[in-house]
Amino acid sequence: MEQRPTPTxxxxxxxxxxxALRQGSRRALARAITYVENYDPRRTALLQAxxxxxxxxxxxxxxxTPGAGxxxxxxxxxxxxRHQGRRVGIVAVDPxxxxxxxxxxGDRIRMLQHTDDDGVYIRxxxxxxxxxxxxxxTWEVLQVLGGAGFDVLIVETxxxxxxxxxxxxxxxxxxLVVTPGGGDSIQAIKSGIMEVAHxxxxxxxxxxxxxxxxxxxxxxxxxxxxxxxxxxxxxxxxTTGEGVPALWDxxxxxxxxxxxxxxxxxxxxxxxxxxxxxxxxxxxxxxxxAYLRHRPPTWDHLLxxxxxxxxxxxLAAEELVEHFLQANGLPASDGIH
Amino acid sequence: MEQRPTPTxxxxxxxxxxxALRQGSRRALARAITYVENYDPRRTALLQAxxxxxxxxxxxxxxxTPGAGxxxxxxxxxxxxRHQGRRVGIVAVDPxxxxxxxxxxGDRIRMLQHTDDDGVYIRxxxxxxxxxxxxxxTWEVLQVLGGAGFDVLIVETxxxxxxxxxxxxxxxxxxLVVTPGGGDSIQAIKSGIMEVAHxxxxxxxxxxxxxxxxxxxxxxxxxxxxxxxxxxxxxxxxTTGEGVPALWDxxxxxxxxxxxxxxxxxxxxxxxxxxxxxxxxxxxxxxxxAYLRHRPPTWDHLLxxxxxxxxxxxLAAEELVEHFLQANGLPASDGIH
Numbered sequence: 001m002e003q004r005p006t007p008t009x010x011x012x013x014x015x016x017x018x019x020a021l022r023q024g025s026r027r028a029l030a031r032a033i034t035y036v037e038n039y040d041p042r043r044t045a046l047l048q049a050x051x052x053x054x055x056x057x058x059x060x061x062x063x064x065t066p067g068a069g070x071x072x073x074x075x076x077x078x079x080x081x082r083h084q085g086r087r088v089g090i091v092a093v094d095p096x097x098x099x100x101x102x103x104x105x106g107d108r109i110r111m112l113q114h115t116d117d118d119g120v121y122i123r124x125x126x127x128x129x130x131x132x133x134x135x136x137x138t139w140e141v142l143q144v145l146g147g148a149g150f151d152v153l154i155v156e157t158x159x160x161x162x163x164x165x166x167x168x169x170x171x172x173x174x175x176l177v178v179t180p181g182g183g184d185s186i187q188a189i190k191s192g193i194m195e196v197a198h199x200x201x202x203x204x205x206x207x208x209x210x211x212x213x214x215x216x217x218x219x220x221x222x223x224x225x226x227x228x229x230x231x232x233x234x235x236x237x238x239t240t241g242e243g244v245p246a247l248w249d250x251x252x253x254x255x256x257x258x259x260x261x262x263x264x265x266x267x268x269x270x271x272x273x274x275x276x277x278x279x280x281x282x283x284x285x286x287x288x289x290a291y292l293r294h295r296p297p298t299w300d301h302l303l304x305x306x307x308x309x310x311x312x313x314x315l316a317a318e319e320l321v322e323h324f325l326q327a328n329g330l331p332a333s334d335g336i337h
Numbered sequence: 338m339e340q341r342p343t344p345t346x347x348x349x350x351x352x353x354x355x356x357a358l359r360q361g362s363r364r365a366l367a368r369a370i371t372y373v374e375n376y377d378p379r380r381t382a383l384l385q386a387x388x389x390x391x392x393x394x395x396x397x398x399x400x401x402t403p404g405a406g407x408x409x410x411x412x413x414x415x416x417x418x419r420h421q422g423r424r425v426g427i428v429a430v431d432p433x434x435x436x437x438x439x440x441x442x443g444d445r446i447r448m449l450q451h452t453d454d455d456g457v458y459i460r461x462x463x464x465x466x467x468x469x470x471x472x473x474x475t476w477e478v479l480q481v482l483g484g485a486g487f488d489v490l491i492v493e494t495x496x497x498x499x500x501x502x503x504x505x506x507x508x509x510x511x512x513l514v515v516t517p518g519g520g521d522s523i524q525a526i527k528s529g530i531m532e533v534a535h536x537x538x539x540x541x542x543x544x545x546x547x548x549x550x551x552x553x554x555x556x557x558x559x560x561x562x563x564x565x566x567x568x569x570x571x572x573x574x575x576t577t578g579e580g581v582p583a584l585w586d587x588x589x590x591x592x593x594x595x596x597x598x599x600x601x602x603x604x605x606x607x608x609x610x611x612x613x614x615x616x617x618x619x620x621x622x623x624x625x626x627a628y629l630r631h632r633p634p635t636w637d638h639l640l641x642x643x644x645x646x647x648x649x650x651x652l653a654a655e656e657l658v659e660h661f662l663q664a665n666g667l668p669a670s671d672g673i674h
Binding site: 169272282284299302307309318320 | 606618629636644651652
């Protein structure tokens with residue numbers, strides 16, 4: 001039987017791990033990520049020994065509908081950054097939608113052109129059936145990548161409903177990727193992501209309608225109340241790399257704007273103040289679904305009573321929540337995998 | 338000081354209320370809705386005395402993006418049903434998005450043409466800042482309307498992200514309303530609502546592009562695996578009422594299909610089995626946000642520690658959830674208003 005590490009063992013081991021991480025050890029990186037992903041007992045000590053989230057390097061968020069070419073864009077952007085000698089850590093978040101699974105996998109493979117390069121690290125994460133657990137895991141992998149000395153971090157999420165807006169909690173700069181036609185731009189205007197994105201990319205800009213899409217976005221942006229930052233619209237062909245240096249210029253311009261607003265640490269604090277409740281909500285959902293996966297004893301009984309009309313949907317839901325709260329959640333170690 | 342009703346008082350009063358409701362009293366209807374909305378102590382007894390959710394009348398769900406004309410469509414549909422002597426109960430759910438507030442209010446006013454008619458009852462509900470509480474309240478208002486003898490119930494939600502899919506838990510037939518152009522149809526195909534809707538309405542069918550939109554939807558439907566029910570695409574001009582009788586025919590056809598599948602009670606049971614966890618998740622979120630509204634004592638301290646880099650976003654979120662779970666949720670009466 002494996003012995004659990006004592007707190008003192010852990011602290012020594014974690015210190016050594018963080019030091020190895022800092023020196024660029026890939027093995028340490030893999031191990032640290034395993035600790036946070038598996039809710040290892042050493043996880044809390046590790047997170048406390050890593051750089052604070054306020055001190056993480058610049059984080060770029062990339063979002064857009066499935067098929068907008070986000071992964072190849074990330075690949076191209078990573079290429080530009082590598083050319084400048086910058087080390088890039090990438091977290092690709094799959095909300096694990098059955099609708100997009102195939103396309104996402106294809107995108108991942110296209111992006112793997114960087115796998116032989118030690119200056120690029122790509123981690124793909126999925127919710128594996130536990131909605132809500134992703135936000136926590138993403139945060140912690142970002143902290144690990146920060147501890148491993150990457151210069152720029154990129155988070156990519158598929159923009160389906162709320163995940164699209166959730167990228168705000170991570171990213172210093174949010175990039176929305178749209179494609180010509182397809183209604184992406186109009187939908188973006190409606191969905192609220194327009195208020196969130198700092199840079200717009202019209203990807204596949206060699207397709208017909210790219211100019212129209214770009215001007216639709218610009219028009220919509222002009223209708224907003226004036227703000228300190230006027231989001232640029234950057235045409236890109238990510239498969240050839242055209243426009244990608246201009247995208248990096250736009251990102252740097254936004255970074256400069258954040259600097260004027262007090263720097264990363266200050267703007268991050270303000271963002272988290274506004275979003276701690278959302279982050280906690282994700283965590284709570286993760287706990288609840290972990291609880292449900294254990295098929296609580298009340299489950300079948302509730303469904304039977306619901307079927308017989310002896311309880312109502314809302315009362316049944318309430319009862320299930322009561323049972324969860326009385327169980328006081330599961331131990332955190334069962335929370336997210 | 339007002340005295341709390343004892344359980345015995347409650348039972349007598351609730352029985353009388355349910356009887357008055359059954360006989361068509363508008364005052365009883367208003368009072369019963371107040372009980373469920375305000376989490377009155379008599380709420381549980383009331384819900385248990387009302388018809389079981391399996392026995393509710395036919396429930397039609399209407400969803401679509403803001404501006405698709407859902408409210409005027411509901412108004413026109415209610416008109417057709419009134420003409421046939423059917424009594425119609427309507428629940429209009431506003432997810433309370435600041436982006437759509439104005440438009441929704443305007444829609445509501447246009448719909449109020451039926452307010453003088455005793456055979457139509459319209460209840461507008463918003464989340465009032467408590468996401469998650471709406472699903473419970475909607476369920477319970479539907480049960481009250483069922484107890485008041487309405488023949489058809491209609492639930493309308495604005496299709497923004499997840500709410501669009503949540504309508505499945507309520508509705509026997511889901512109607513997706515799209516408009517010509519605007520990318521609605523393409524977005525519907527991407528978002529997953531395509532898999533959920535039983536009837537498609539192309540509203541504002543007098544606008545250019547209506548035929549193209551209808552055929553885009555039909556094409557996308559043909560790409561799906563064959564199913565027992567082939568969703569019709571109905572062109573409607575809800576401001577003039579054109580196409581609305583055809584929509585009612587389509588709804589009745591789907592109702593007939595549900596009958597073949599075992600009738601409302603059976604299909605509802607199957608639906609709830611699949612969705613109890615989602616319903617409970619809504620309830621849990623409602624409890625959590627009610628807890629946060631009370632500004633738990635840890636809140637400011639957590640934000641300070643987060644600001645100082647003494648904790649990380651994920652650890653702070655985890656701590657907040659722990660505090661919520663230890664408080665064992667709030668009393669349900671504080672849950673949702």
